[in-house]
Structures are given as C-alpha cells and as structure tokens.
Amino acid sequence: MNRKASAVWQGSGKDGNGQITTQSGVLSNNPYGFKTRFENEPGTNPEELIAAAHAGCFTMALAFQLQGAGFTADELRTEAVVTLEKDGEGFTITQSALTLTAKIPGIDRQKFDELAGIAEKNCPVSKVLNAKISLNATLSA
Template sequence: MKRNATAVWQGSVKEGKGKLSTQSGTLKDTQYSFKSRFEEGTGTNPEELIAAAHSGCFTMQLSAFLTEEGFEPEELNTKCDITLKDGSITQSHLTLKASVKNIEESKFEELVKKAEKNCPISKLLNTEISTEFTLN
C-alpha cells in the first residue's frame, strides 16, 4: 500500500498560504497557513494532521489486538495531543475512552501499551509517546 498527499505553498512563511490535498480526496485544497499553525487562523496544520493520523492508527491497532485476543470493542475513542516545542514535535499524548466487555483492566492495559508501541505512526514518530485510558 502506498498513499500520497500534496502541499502547495504560495508566498512567505508568515504572509503566505498553502493548500493540502490527499490522494483519497478527503482533503482537497484544504487551507493551511502560519496563522493556522501558530496562532488562531482558519485551516489545518501539519501537527493537527499528525494528531489525526496517530489517534486513528493507534485506535485501529488496538482494535486489532483486542480482536486477536477474543474481545470485541464496543467503542474506542482516542484523542491525540501533539506538542510542538522549539521546532520539534516533543510529545504525542493519547487519551483513550474505551468500552470493551469482559476484559480485565490489566489485560486491557497490556494491549494498550502494545498498540502504543506497534502502530505504524508510533513507529514513525521519534518522540515521547504516552497513553492514558478510561475503561468502562
């Protein structure tokens, strides 16, 4: 599997603007700018897209591990906070709210940690990754 996305930027870093598009068409000429990245402007930014990718990847990986162990998740809801400091992504923190029947918390925590380490986006990121969860 191979996927792609395209970024087009026009102008200087502070006054310019860009558009992001993905192969699937989910993003099509989606606006991004200095303001949307570092202030409160309209549009997205690379860190927000990494947060979406990491939360989605981790959640699917956890679902796979749960299924392999015979547990069917009712719902996995993951928020990802990306921290950008001094020009580097310094942390990706995942906050998970999960509803999985008939699983002991210790087994669930083991699978959460396994997913945290093994989802492809976690493997890609060279930063501190942490997870906290609530299991209902």
C-alpha cells in the first residue's frame, strides 16, 4: 500500500509560501509557510500534519488491540503534541506526546494500560518517528 502527498513551494524560506495536497483530496492546495509554521498564521504545517497522523494512527491501533482482546470502545479521544526544537542550523522533532481519554466498557486498568502501550509502540507512525514518544492514558467511567 502506498499513500502520497505533494508540496509546491515558491519563493524564499521565510518570505515564500507553499501548498500541500494529499492523494485523497482532503488537503488540496492547502497553504503553508513560515508564518503558518512558526507564527500561528492560519494554514497548516508539517508538524501539525505529523501530530494528526500520530493521533489517528495510535487511536486506530488501539481500537484493533481492543478488538483482538474482546473489547469495543465507546470512545477513544487522542491528542498528539509534536515538539519542534532548534537543532544547530536547523530544527528537529524531538517529541510526540500522546494524551488519550478512553471510555471502554468492561475493561480493567491493567488490561487498558497493556493494550494502550502495545498500540503506542506498534502503530506505524510511532515506528517511523525518531523522537521521544510519551503516552498519558486516562480511562473514564
């Protein structure tokens, strides 16, 4: 299976701008640039897209872990915060912090923690990130 996206850039690094498009069309010529990446101007940026990919990947991986163990979640809600830090002349993604709130009937805390840990380590996005990954998981009633 292959998935693809493309980026087009015009101009210099700080004053230029670009557009990101995904194969599915969910993103179509979405703007990004210095201001969307470093100054919170409306638009997207690579770190936001990585955070979305990690949150989605981990959450789906956990749903499959739960299914395999005989559980079905009422809700899994995950936020991923990706940290970009200055590294010499450039930048490095140093961390992806996952925060999960889950409502899963009939599961105990030990089994929940076990399955969430497996999902964290084995989702494909976790495997590709060369960064510290943390998980703060809450099981709600």
